[in-house]
Amino acid sequence: MWAITLVVLSINVWCIKLLPVIELVAGICHVAFFVALLVPLVVLAQRSSPEFVFTRLINDQSGWTNPGITWCLGLLTVTWCFVGFDGAIHMSEEVRNSAVTVPRVLILTIVINGIMAFGFLLGILFCIGDVENALNTPTRFPIIEIFYQATGSKTAATVMETCIIIIAFAASFGNIASVSRLTWAFARDGGLPFSDFFSLVDPTYRIPVRAIGLVSTVIILLSLINIGSSTAFNAIISLSTVALYVSYIIPISCLVLKRFSGEKVVWGPWTLGRFGPTINVFALCYGVFICIFLPFPSQQPVTASNMNYAAPVFGFVILFGLTDWFVRGRKVYAGPRREIDLRQARELLPPGEQMISHLLSGLRKA
Template sequence: MFAPRKAAAFITWMRGWITVFAWQATATSVVYLTAAQIQGLMILNYPTYAPERWHGTLLMWAVIAIMFSFNLWGMRILPMIELLGGICHIVFFIMILVALVVLAPQSSPKFVFTEFLNGGGWASDGVSWSVGLLTVVYCFVGFDGAIHMSEEVKDAATTIPKVIILTICINGLLAFGFLIALLFCLGNIEEVLSKPTGGFPVFAIFQAATGSNAAATAMASGLIIIAFASGFALLASVSRLTFAFARDGGMPFSKFFAYVEPHYHIPIRAIALVSIIIMLLSLINIGSSIALNAILSLSTLALYVSYLIPIILLVMKRLRKEHIDFGPFKLGRLGLWINLYAIAFAVYIVIFLPFPAATPVTAESMNYAGPVFIGFVLIALIDWFVRGRKYYVGPMQEDTGSDVDTKEANVNITEHPKGI
């Protein structure tokens, strides 16, 4: 809709591949973090436990198996799970926040608001601060996941934008409040970082505040419950995105993966594909946790690139004063300025996302997100010249309403140009 007509198919193809890959990496990262938190609790509660990387991989398989089962047999209760997850999101926030504020030793306001720690060894505090944004940015990607479910949402044209904005506003306020509380309750940083928690210092903060492993486990379990609820919805979202790209003929074996199972009325093959890819990516953890961490940071890099493409195209149409078919949800005169800010911020973030966390950089500490992303883009380009430029015409637009007829949808897939 935004791209120049002559380049529309190519731009859409590349953006589609980048988006699908980014969300696949994001789903892997959520499964990894959920499994890692479970392993972190095992380390916290069992001092004799010797963690192995393959343990984490098996835990990832267990987590994705549970998420797949709910997406296959529990789709009717998935909205209820998401609602309960949203309620827990607020309730656990209050419970953990009260426990920390009441029980934990308090840091000074000077430490919280004015002290700067450059723990990465960077010569510039500005670079250190920018690299430190990466974890924060990761927490705020994926808000557009609601778009992937738009064909299953009533009044999607107005509901989905409201969901996205409310997601950012609510979680932004909660995250800021939680951050301030953690900083006031942090205690001795070196001591917190040195405790064995499987890479989750927040567990050590919980334990130091309560003086009890059981209480810390209960608080951490609240985070894991929310992670599971998020993972259920994320797998559904990524599978719909994968299904949509296959329906448009963008994926290899598109006809196979664009199939909607007539009994459950869900794209079961797309769900299975996403789950299998997550299981395969989890094998990287056996060889090197650094390599898997590259995939996790890669998800943020790829998502921000996927955001940049349509926003840049939209701004170009605005500046050329071309006609734009806006939907019912518009930002009015602020729209262009918000678009320009989004581009500036995304470019700034993309520059620092491939940076390693600390210096000096070694083969072990290197952030491979940049090279992996470039390699993936090259693969997408090769696929375009081998397959895409011959067959791909862009997204299929169907006016189907909220209830999609499975048989009709599958017929439309088979009638895609060139048999794709």
């Protein structure tokens, strides 16, 4: 993990111009590997019946006997795939015409990947083979066993799994770039401890090198925790999904409240039109539903090793944040700072001062 992190760190700092190329190649591989993985499954694997795919419920693996709870907990794995789709927003200050480009990217990402993911899901279910062998594989990764059952070759299964690893590795470049910008923006606004240090933009590379270093250091430290105790590691990373979904719920609930209270909403150049309220309400209900089940343990009976520590870890983070707020944050944090260019600054001035500003600019150029 630390070696991968150092490679990603190096690209994000010293070879930042390669990042768009890497993302483009990763996007092409994403589509190409989708076809390359699906075709062998469809051609070689033993076919399951439509009744098995669409009507059979397997709920005897986790210890939960209630089929409703089993279904809800099974949905959480899929939910993880929808975490971080707001990453493009974190890069918006480095995107041209971000008010239009970023929302378009968010929508197209969900639409395109949603279609591909559903197609791949159907392919996996129709070609899953022996379910018991897949679920109880020694590798602990059912997808590897599914590939092996379909092809009958360890080499082919290894190559197919390597395709997935390559895509995951490529995604790490964008992940660190996105999270580091979010970290930098929060530090710039005074929202982090040692904000003055982490908010610095390197004058040579013109990127937040210290924020990138902070994110990379945290990743390496987390990987070291996993060496000592996988239970402690899982307890910490269990925070990620529930924390992100809570962060999604807050702005969505504020928007829904404002829309239905009759207050005027100032829209940007991109809106969802008449579909907006319905989508907002659905997103809010879905987020609340997911946050209810995210802290549930995935297996019964519950032990120290399989316990879901998302709720207590989330509570600890909230407590830490509140402590930092009352001790330091409320004295320095005044809300997000908006950076504007000279033209935008002039538009905020009274008409007379706008004219003086234009004249002074002309004299400087002369």
